[in-house]
Amino acid sequence: MAKPGLRDSDVARARVIPIGGGKGGVGKTFVVANVAVSLARRGLRVVAVDADLEGANLHTCLGVEHPSSSLADYVAEREEDLQKLMADTSVPRLSLIAATHANISSSQPSQARRVQLVRALCDLPADVVLIDLGSGTHPAVMDYFMVGENGLVVITPEPTSVENAYAFMRAAFYRRLRLAMVSLDVRKVVAMAMDQRNERGIRTPLDLLREVQAVDPTEGTRFVEAMQSFRPRIVMNDVQSRDDIRLGFSIRSVCRKYFGIEVEYVGYVNHEDAARRSVRSRTPLVEIEPDCDASVYLRRIADKLVPKESQ
Ligand SMILES: Nc1ncnc2c1ncn2[C@@H]1O[C@H](COP(=O)(O)OP(=O)(O)O)[C@@H](O)[C@H]1O
Ligand SMILES: [Mg+2]
Known part of the structure; x- marks a missing residue:
């Protein structure tokens, strides 16, 4: 059934999972990158979306050094088709929508644009869409956290x-x-x-x-x-x-x-000490150290978020 205010045709085809946490540096981008790779390696079509327009770095964690397009193009209404912003990564079936080149004077989309963006995210041609949220509690961040399934909050002790x-x-x-x-x-x-x-x-x-x-x-x-x-x-x-x-x-x-x-x-x-090395080498941990404990736990989290039996 469609959510209130949405038409049936708007029902999310992809499973959309926002990942936030309020604080910067807790590992949101790290979790998104590694969960995205884990799910793509399982055979799912995954889009990892960087919605952190003020501190974009998901592209770096996924080894896409100079993304040619960005969510900022959609925010600035230079691009109407969100799908065109999807860039391939080195992992089969995993695409990235980067968030580089944001306008620093007004990086967040207007309320109206946000509504369009949320719809477009749900319509992306994928099995799973993961959204890497920025820090803080800006209304835009909160709106992305409401998209799709129950959001994930990353916390450090x-x-x-x-x-x-x-x-x-x-x-x-x-x-x-x-x-x-x-x-x-x-x-x-x-x-x-x-x-x-x-x-x-x-x-x-x-x-x-x-x-x-x-x-x-x-x-x-x-x-x-x-x-x-x-x-x-x-x-x-x-x-x-x-x-x-x-x-x-x-x-x-x-x-x-x-x-x-x-x-x-x-x-x-x-x-996991290798986590920093994985960022420096621009390769997710589950790729460079697939057998370390942290990689095992990250894949386990991916399986909890998207159970294999639902695939
Ligand atoms: N489990 C972990 N063990 C060691 N270092 C980690 C771990 N998780 C994240 N880090 C490191 O913390 C830093 C910040 O992570 P990041 O994902 O960029 O945070 P956020 O997106 O929340 O701002 C990165 O350098 C990352 O390698
Ligand atoms: Mg981040």
Whole structure:
């Protein structure tokens, strides 16, 4: 069935999986590149899309040194056909849409262009489309995180990364809620709750639910549906101990208890010295060191995201 607001012909043919995390340097691009290669090696047609217009480097991780076209051409309306931006990589069946050459004065697409872009991403001729998101919680980043399937949040076991991951999931959740609410009064309440120091003392989504139910019970039901359908997935990257691995479970518990959000912990990737070497040699880790633990875990994550039986 089509999503609200979309025609049946707009239904995603490819599985679109956005990958974000709030913080820079946590390994989003690393995960996208390696998961993309793993899935392509399994025989799937994969498009890896760099949506990090301010810090594009997916092309480097995938060994495409000077991409001739870029998502920036679509953003600037120089190119209308997103498919034409797909460049081949050295891995069969894996294409890249790079994000180089963005206009630094206004890198993000307008709201209207974003809607078109989201549709075009779902229509790409592929089995799987992975979107590498930029850092931060810009509305454009949040919109990409809402595309397709439950997005993946990459977290490293540092307090700063964990903090930003919560902020990221919170921002994505409130944005989704605001879009799901129909009544203007309720939308206003949601918008107010986005300010953590709001005067009504709404601190968590559960507080907000009570407030919405009081204003409009029908919207309350819609709220619960939106809450239940928001199921971000998390990966702990660069782990070095059992405690680091366990942190993923703690984050899942916190999300359930305080936010009322179900998070799926899809796996972890250990710290791997060869990761930096793989970036320097512009070759994904799963290609240069296919048997190291991190590569095994990365392929496992790829298999969780796109199970073999669904292929
Ligand atoms: N599991 C890991 N072990 C060691 N280094 C890693 C690991 N994951 C990522 N890195 C390194 O961290 C750096 C930042 O990763 P990157 O994917 O560019 O982050 P982001 O896209 O989130 O900004 C890269 O140099 C990468 O090689
Ligand atoms: Mg990146």
